[in-house]
Amino acid sequence: MLIESYDVDISVSTHSDEEFEYEAIAHLNVDIGPALPYLNATLRRGIYLPNRPALSWRHEGHNIGFWARRIAVDNLESREAAYAMLERLVGLVNRVWVQRDTLEPDPTTHKQLQPLEVHRSLPGLNCRACGEATCFNFALKIVGAQADLTRCTPLYEDETLTEKRAVLEGLLAAKWPAL
Template structure:
C-alpha cells in the first residue's frame, strides 16, 4: 500500500452568501509522484504536468489536484463529504499503484479542450433536451465535467455519430453504445 496514513484539512472557501462551500487538503506522509503517470493513463480527462509534477482532474464537476505530498479537493458540501471523497481518492491512488504492472504509464500532458471547440461539434439545435438552455451552455458544462456526452440525446442520433466520436476523443472519454444511458 502506497498511502498508509494521511491528515485531512478542511476549510471554507469564499462563495455566494448562504452557499458555503468547503475545500480540503489531504496531507500525505509519502511521495506519490510515481503514481501520477499511471493516473494520467487511467483517469478520463486528467491533465498531467510532469514538470510540477502534478495532475489535475475533474470528477462530478469537482476540481481535484494530485501533488507529490498532497491531494487538493474543491467544491465540497461539508466535512463529512470531504472525509468520504478523501478516502475514495486515497483508495484510488493505492489501487492504481497496486495495478501499476498492468498499466502503461503516460508521461504526456493532455490538453483540456475549451467550450468553443466542444460547441462546434455539438448539434447546435438549442433544443434543450439535455436540460440546458443552449448547446453552448451544455458545452461549458461538458468541459467542466458537470454533464456527460450521453446527456445530449440528439448526439445519439445516427447522423451525429461522427461528431460524437470526435467529441469523445477530444474529451478523452469512452462512449456507451448508442441509445444506452449507462455511465
C-alpha cells in the first residue's frame, strides 16, 4: 500500500444563502508523485502535468486534483460525503500502485475532450429525452462529467445509432470506471 494514512481538511464554500458545497483535502503521509503516471494511464480523461507533478480529473461532477502530497475534491454535499470520497480516491491510488507492474506508465498530457467531439456522434435530434434542451447542451454536460451517456435514450433504442454509440463509449471509456 502506498498511502497508509492522511489528514483531512474540510471547508465549506458558500455561493448563496441556500447554495453551498464542501471541499476536501487529504494531506498525505507519502509522496505519490511516482504513482501519477500510472494513474494517468488509467484515467483517460485526466490531465497530467508532469512538471508539477499534478493530475486533474473530472468525475461524477467533481473536480479532483492529485498532487505529490495531497488529493483535493470539490462539490461534495456533506462532511460524510467528503470523507467517503477521499477514501475512494486514496483507494484508487493504492490500487493503481499495487498494480503498477501490469500498467504502462503514461507521462504525457492528454488532450481534454472537447464538447464538439462528443456532439459530433450524438444523434442530433434535440429531442430532450436526456433532460437537456439540445444535444450540444448534453455534450457540455458529458464533457463536464455531469451527465451519463445512458441519458440519451435514442442512442440505445435505435439500432442505426449503434456505431455512434460505440464511438462515444470509446471516447468516454476509462479503464477504471468506478472508484
